[in-house]
Amino acid sequence: MNEEVEVGVSRRALIQRAALGSGALLFGGGLLAGCGGNDIIGGGGGVSDADVLNFALNLEYLEAEYYLIGTQGRRLMTGDIGSNPGAVTGGRQVTFATQAFKDYADEIAADEEAHVQFLRAALGSAAVDRPAINLQESFNTLAQAAGLGTSFDPFANEINFLIGAFIFEDVGVTAYKGASPLISNKTFLEAAAGILAVEAYHAANVRTVLLSQGQESVVQSISDTRDALDGGDDKDQGITRGGRGNIVPTDANGIAFSRSTREVLNIVYGAPNATTGLFYPDGLNGTITS
Numbered sequence: 001m002n003e004e005v006e007v008g009v010s011r012r013a014l015i016q017r018a019a020l021g022s023g024a025l026l027f028g029g030g031l032l033a034g035c036g037g038n039d040i041i042g043g044g045g046g047v048s049d050a051d052v053l054n055f056a057l058n059l060e061y062l063e064a065e066y067y068l069i070g071t072q073g074r075r076l077m078t079g080d081i082g083s084n085p086g087a088v089t090g091g092r093q094v095t096f097a098t099q100a101f102k103d104y105a106d107e108i109a110a111d112e113e114a115h116v117q118f119l120r121a122a123l124g125s126a127a128v129d130r131p132a133i134n135l136q137e138s139f140n141t142l143a144q145a146a147g148l149g150t151s152f153d154p155f156a157n158e159i160n161f162l163i164g165a166f167i168f169e170d171v172g173v174t175a176y177k178g179a180s181p182l183i184s185n186k187t188f189l190e191a192a193a194g195i196l197a198v199e200a201y202h203a204a205n206v207r208t209v210l211l212s213q214g215q216e217s218v219v220q221s222i223s224d225t226r227d228a229l230d231g232g233d234d235k236d237q238g239i240t241r242g243g244r245g246n247i248v249p250t251d252a253n254g255i256a257f258s259r260s261t262r263e264v265l266n267i268v269y270g271a272p273n274a275t276t277g278l279f280y281p282d283g284l285n286g287t288i289t290s
Contacts, residue, residue: 054286057119061130067109082129090136128285146221169203178258230263
């Protein structure tokens with residue numbers, strides 16, 4: 001799939017394929033905070049606020065690396081990845097044909113790099129290093145799971161790059177909402193709400209562009225694969241519903257969906273109850289990893 005994807009498959013077939021352990025990607029956002037690492041206090045559910053922030057930092061590393069290599073041809077700066085970071089494989093700068101699409105991607109890249117920097121500042125010496133990240137074979141595995149062929153290069157053109165972005169953004173929104181009850185420090189909770197809003201803006205932007213470019217089939221395939229991986233509940237939607245555009249995925253009450261950390265990990269690792277895989281070949285760093 002080196003060109004724009006135009007293939008759709010049935011939801012039932014996707015669920016069957018996803019059960020084999022292939023998967024989709026998360027892309028969460030960061031929990032911005034103005035406090036230093038020494039101010040992090042315990043959180044609910046047996047995890048600390050530092051644990052939750054580091055979980056988010058792992059996800060931000062991935063998202064920032066994806067956008068930076070695609071828009072600028074570079075990785076995160078040395079000072080933003082820790083003293084013993086994992087390697088990042090795959091990715092290259094995208095040739096954008098549409099200036100507006102390039103502007104959107106550049107803005108998101110700047111946001112995600114800033115999230116990494118603020119998270120590391122908030123955590124101080126407690127910040128985890130960047131884990132190993134795979135931006136090559138991971139997308140090929142995802143393409144097979146979604147019934148979209150044997151390979152997918154998100155860096156081949158601007159539409160493919162935005163399809164890759166779609167894989168990240170929706171999951172980030174649900175991850176933030178699901179993680180909010182675990183945060184006890186109200187400063188962090190307010191920051192998380194602010195970053196959730198930023199990720200929702202990103203997701204709506206990407207969904208709108210893909211709808212305008214006629215990418216309903218591929219987006220639905222990816223959505224169905226994510227939904228099959230995270231569990232039994234229906235927490236994912238494509239960019240159309242009932243023959244109409246669907247820019248804002250919500251439940252029947254118009255509320256954004258929530259995913260637990262385990263549901264997020266199922267997606268980011270590409271298989272239920274996995275501890276490594278897909279975009280994180282060696283797993284996440286920190287406490288919330290499995």
